[in-house]
Amino acid sequence: MKPIIKKGAILSVVLFLLMQLYQPARNVEYGQVSPMHFTKLYKVPAKVQGILQTSCFDCHSNNTKYPWYSYVQPVRIFMDSHINEGKENLNFSEFGTYSKRKQRSKLDRMIKQIKSDEMPLASYTMMHKNAVLTSESKAMLLNWIEETKDSISANN
Structure with a gap:
């Protein structure tokens, strides 16, 4: 191996190892569910809550x-940017x-993105196969979101 390639390889390994020292705070509220949480405000059937938990909450809560x-950088940086977005x-x-x-608008947007298969993201479902929405889970979720959106409209 040429000396310049060897030095480059060593430098790359050292930089990779140094990157591992950067471990930002995690997006976790240990055992806490805010009173402003979606599931505290609206009656969410267990099956729907399971779908939301599996397919949505990792990035949207x-x-x-x-x-x-x-725990491996730069994967964590990529994940954190998706979670923050x-x-x-x-x-x-x-x-x-x-x-x-705004709640009704968010629910409308959810309906559109679920129908068009924009959510959950392909980059997420690639690593989380259980987050893929089946036609049955999609229908259940969409029906429930429509009912919830209508109840918000009726209460105004």
Whole structure:
């Protein structure tokens, strides 16, 4: 091996190892569910809650279940950027802080994204096969979201 390639390889390994020292705070509220959480505000059937938990909450709540590979950089940086972006768009843990109009808008957007298979993201379902929405789970979720959206409209 040429000396320049060997030095480059060593430098790459050292940089990779140094990157592992960076471990930012995790998106986890240990055992806590905020009173503003979606499931505290609306009656969510167990099956629907299971679908949301499996397919949505990791990126769209304040409580992510991290897999083992989240301890490896730069994977963690990539994951954190997705989680932060997901929470900016919709955060189930803070759903009660949204106005009723915004809640209905968020539910409308969920319906559109689920119908068009935009959510959950392919990059997420690739590693989390159980998060893929089957036609049955999709129908159940969409029906429940429609009912919830209608109940918000009726209560205004």
